[in-house]
Amino acid sequence: MTGVDLEKFRLRRFVDQLKAIGEVDTHDRPVALADISAIIEGSPRASLFKDAGPEHFEMVGAVGGSRRRHAAAFGTSDERNLAQEFGRRMANPQPIVEVPQADAPVQQVVVAGNDVDLAKLPFHLQHAYDGAPYLSAAIDYAVDPKTGRRNVGCRRLMLRSRNTMLSNLTQVSDLKRMFLECVERGEHLHLNFAVGSHPLDFLAACVRAPVDDEFVTVASLRGAPLPLARGVSNGLPVPADAELVIEGYFDKAGYTEIEGPYGEFLGYYGPAHVDPVFHVTAITMRKDVLHQTVLHGAVKIARTEHAHQCAILTEARIRQVLGAAGIDPVAVYAVPSASGLLHARVSVRAPGQGRAVIAALFAIPFLKHVYVLDAEVDIFADEEVEWAMANRFRADRDLVTATGQMAFPMDVTMGEDRTTTKAGFDLTGLLSRSGVEARTTHAPRIDGAPRYQTVEQALSARPMAFSELMASLGSKDGREIAIELDRLRGEGVLTRSNDGEWMLK
Ligand SMILES: Cc1cc2nc3c(=O)[nH]c(=O)nc-3n(C[C@H](O)[C@H](O)[C@H](O)COP(=O)(O)O)c2cc1C
Incomplete structure (x- = not known):
């Protein structure tokens, strides 16, 4: 109805694209949730689990874990110039499009109120000394209740109970500022987490440029309109094409409980610190939801x-x-x-x-x-x-x-x-050297049309390195030139320059 393609930026579609370029290891056998992170880190490719945990989750990890996969996310094979492509897209803002619930794939299945059970989602222990199992692939979509400014970030979620989680709001961030202002006003901060998103959405969530509307950043990096639906329990925006959404609020009680430690992205643990509790009011998902995890701390950070x-x-x-x-x-x-x-x-x-x-x-x-x-x-x-x-x-x-x-x-x-x-x-x-000693070594490239008929003609023009002689004569072999040089040596007309070029006396 909206004319927006609700499958194009779906995670499952992106995984299919990665499969087509050989960037996915598919694990058909059952895998315990505790083994997921080691398997993901053990491969240079993304890992697709067809049967994870006792619930037989379908789950993918490390979809953005290489430059090649990020290039695929941008729809280019030019891995080296992704920053330029990023800049080009940021300079071309794209719109937000509202999608009714009936059309929003992420709301095909709704679990709300007392039916919410986070223990049915694939939170998993990701690093040896993490405080509890985590869901690492969450992108928060929030609207500042005071200013109406729309904010997007990426936040880890620690399993606390069947309907509460902890997140980390200690580093400086827009979300932390919004939350502190809510606490000061005595209000909960309501927002929604998307789980199961395209790598470009993660990239957008990490952009820290001071923009008025970060939802537009997501759309712009996609290079397409961003379809948003309204949360079933709070009416707040959710990306209509995500795999799964967790709706709820950070508690107005503020910083009350220990979150962490958690394996951080520099390769050491972030400490346990006091953080707010997030209460879950609804979970919605696609009928064929593909769960997602991201590799966060690792020995192989790349x-x-x-x-x-x-x-x-x-x-x-x-x-x-x-x-x-x-x-x-x-x-x-x-x-x-x-x-x-x-x-x-x-x-x-x-x-x-x-x-x-x-x-x-x-x-x-x-x-x-x-x-x-x-x-x-x-x-x-x-x-x-x-x-x-x-x-x-x-x-x-x-x-x-x-x-x-x-x-x-x-x-x-x-x-x-x-x-x-x-x-x-x-x-x-x-360099302290000059001439041939200052040259880096390369394999010869002999191409182009021949310019001379004989070695003597070529060397009459100027002294030449052996490879230049070959190129001048159009020789892809060279042994015959060495023999001809020997003939000239015998005639007493051949000598060498200081840099070893062949030249006529
Ligand atoms: C996978 C992942 C997890 C992250 N987890 C957190 C987190 O738990 N807390 C945090 O403050 N930042 C976290 N970040 C970094 C923030 O998402 C990033 O700084 C973002 O720009 C903050 O957005 P904001 O300032 O608009 O709120 C994470 C980033 C990634 C990619």
Whole structure:
């Protein structure tokens, strides 16, 4: 009726797309909920469980746990330029469309009031020292009761009872501010969690730009209108095409109970702290609901969805900051194994830009280590960057540090004053060698049309490296050229330059 495709951004549809490109491990055998996280972390692909827990849940994990899968979410194969695609979509706001309950797939099944039983959902223990089983794939959709501003975020949910959960509202966030204002007014904060969402919705939930309407951010990143229905118990917005929705409210009693510890996205545990209780008033879902979990803390952080969401957002920020400084980078990469937040690699065209890039990027909060490389290094390839660190970096010359910098609150190396030291690695410095010794080694590329008939003709033009000789003569072999060079040597007309080029006397 609304003309909006309610299947296009459905999680199940996205999983089908991932299957088609070989990005999903499907587990048909029964899997205990306690084993889910280890299986997900054990694979570089997404994991689809057809028979999870005693209820035989169908459940998927790590759908956004790689750059390739995020590229698929954007509908592109260009994995390297996702920040540009993100920027393009953010600049093209999309509308919100209201969908009646009868048309909202997420409200096909309704469980409300006393029938609510959270223990029938696949909360699972995700990390060895978590405080309880969690549901990690929840996106909160809230409307500020005071201002009407619409807010979206991602929040973990800890199972507390059959109809209550705990969430973590300790870090600075819009939702925390809204909740504190409600508590001050003596009001509950009503809102709804979507569980089972497209990776672009998660990315939108993590955008922290000061926008008036974060529901529009979800629509914009989708590049399509966002269909919203009204919650069955509170009339508040829910994404009509989600897999499942949990409706309810954060208790006006405020911060009353211990939540956590929980395995955090830097790879250490966040501590147990006092948080609010969330009361569930209804659960709605699709008839063929696909449950979702996200991998959050892990040894292999690059397999978590958060690492890639953060990386795209950090890269967008870096491009903004460099643009303002008049620097046009060749490539920008926020390294996922450093949570997409702490390490950035930038490659530049012009020599000598290393220090300028480092100075500019030190201004980005929490970005701790900046690596600047020449354009010839592929900054997306760890082995090339390791090579560059070994061959292009001299600590006394190329290391830039800045002390007293704001540390990310979960950084386990931060000082008592909550600061850290940033480091810039300038790998663009001058080399102590020149000529052939300053050249990086590459396999030969011999192509193009021949320009000379004989070795002698070619070398009459100029001295040449052996590969240039081959290209000039159109030879894809080279052995015959070595023999011809021997003939010229015998005639006494051949010599070598200091760099080993072949030349005529
Ligand atoms: C999987 C996942 C779980 C998250 N859990 C929490 C959480 O429990 N508490 C929190 O404050 N932030 C959490 N975050 C980060 C917030 O979602 C993020 O900072 C968001 O931008 C906050 O939105 P808001 O400021 O609009 O409320 C989580 C992010 C992800 C991707």
